[in-house]
Amino acid sequence: MASNHQEHRIKGVHRVTKSRKNGPDRQYHYAFRGGPKFWDSSMAFDATDARYVSAYDAAMKAQRDMRIPAADSKSTSLALQRYRDSAEFNGLAPRTRDDYEKFLTSFEAEFGEDPLAMFQEREAIGEIREWRTKWKNSPRQYDYAGGAVTTFLNWCVDTDHALEFHHHKGQKKLYSSNRAQVIWMPEEIQMLLDEARPEEKAVVVAFSEGGLAPQDVGLLRRRHVQTTPKGRRLFFARKKTDNPVSLPVTEALGEVIDSLPEGQDLLVTSLTGKPLTALRASQIIRDLKIRHNKKVDDGLLKVRIRDELRPYDMRGTAATALLRADCSLNQIAVTMGWGLRHAANVIERYAALVPEVSDEVHRKLKKARKKVEKAERKAAKKEAKRGGA
Structure with missing residues (x-):
């Protein structure tokens, strides 16, 4: 399957390598983490082939058709799928995207069948907060879950225009960490x-x-x-x-x-x-x-x-x-x-x-003070001459 052509690099594809006792390692490509498999290295074409892109597109379409009923065009699940397909979500760093997906998957399991418009109601804040209690023993995860949802809802307002507004903003964070002063000597x-x-x-x-x-x-x-x-x-x-x-x-x-x-x-x-x-x-x-x-x-x-x-x-x-x-x-x-x-x-x-920074500041202060003192002495001498005349 060797090829001189460059591999198609589709954002969001989750690649897995599995070792086999008898034979070479097997490569599996999924449309996204937890999504459908659309290619593996046993197929007759590799990742440089146009059929690779076609297989990806078909898998994504089937996933959307399976997960989102066509009649339920205003569901939270549909909005989440649009967000996952968006340039904004796929433009995130891979690690950030994976972290968001963890919370969005749980969010969808909780609210996917509900209409997206429910998040325009102030009462929805309480329901989101109750969902976030899954991570109450981990303040950092609790805050991250809220941040992922806020980012999604912001996208629904600013980019997708599926919402006119939402109330899940400015939520108080539980986790705070400033380790700037903690360094290894x-x-x-x-x-x-x-x-x-x-x-x-x-x-x-x-x-x-x-x-x-x-x-x-x-x-x-x-x-x-x-x-x-x-x-x-x-x-x-x-x-x-x-x-x-x-x-x-x-x-x-x-x-x-x-x-x-x-x-x-x-x-x-x-x-x-x-x-x-x-x-x-x-x-x-x-x-x-x-x-x-x-x-x-x-x-x-x-x-x-x-x-x-x-x-x-x-x-x-x-x-x-x-x-x-x-x-x-x-x-x-x-x-x-x-x-x-x-x-x-x-x-x-x-x-x-950094102690050297303090030393450098001290050196510059001394230099500046000497410059001022020199100017003052020079001015005093001039004044003395004028008085003597």
Whole structure:
């Protein structure tokens, strides 16, 4: 099934690879996560063929016909299907789209048969709030469920025009988190490295040197390593946002890359050599912290790694390292995979944690004061001369 033509990249397609004991891996493509399968690698055509697109279109039409009765043209289910087919929904980052789908599927099971117009009634807020109590023990999920519904209803008003208005706006959030001041200190990262076995060190390095998010650590492959005029870089797109990242290959990252076994494509794997999931990558860091602190509790070591530290907090550590290196806002944004506006907001919070920033401010203040004092002395001398005349 080899082809020189480029694969059709349809937004929203959910791709699954299943290993088989006897024979090559089998590829399955679904119209969306949880949707109908429209292609697999046993078929007579591949994903570069026009029949691939036709199969996708047929699956989507059948799904719409099956899920939405033609006579029920004003149902919430129909509006949800239009939203799922919309450019706005399919333009979301894959991770965001998957997260929204989880809550929208539950929302549809609860309200799908109801008329969409019910959400123009103020009483609907209470019904939505009652549905959200499924996640009452997880404030973050509770808030996310409400946010996904608000986004959908906004689309119904602003784009689909199926609603004139809705009341599910400005809902109070339960979850709040500001971890800008929680970053790993260099000595704490060294404690992890000292505790890590050889197969664990690559995970620590990937987190700490590049400030990678857990979902990105296991995605890095040899093709992401590129030669630059004065070294190497890792160039890839973040899974959550699809933003490009240009990460310099430091000495520590270089050692990880150069020590890869021959034939291994993934830069960082699980401890058994398999693809590394975001959950497992984070768990390896947590396990190292637990092992180190257990030795402190047993009197073998003196200094603990702070209990509140999380693997994701290493992104803040990487950002402050870039600040210390006097990198520009654009350089920090590209390296971290952030937009410029987001980078400016984040750096504004992290700047207070970098002592060198305070030193630089102090230096500039001293220089400014000396300039003012010099001007005042010069003015005093002039005034003295005038008085003497």
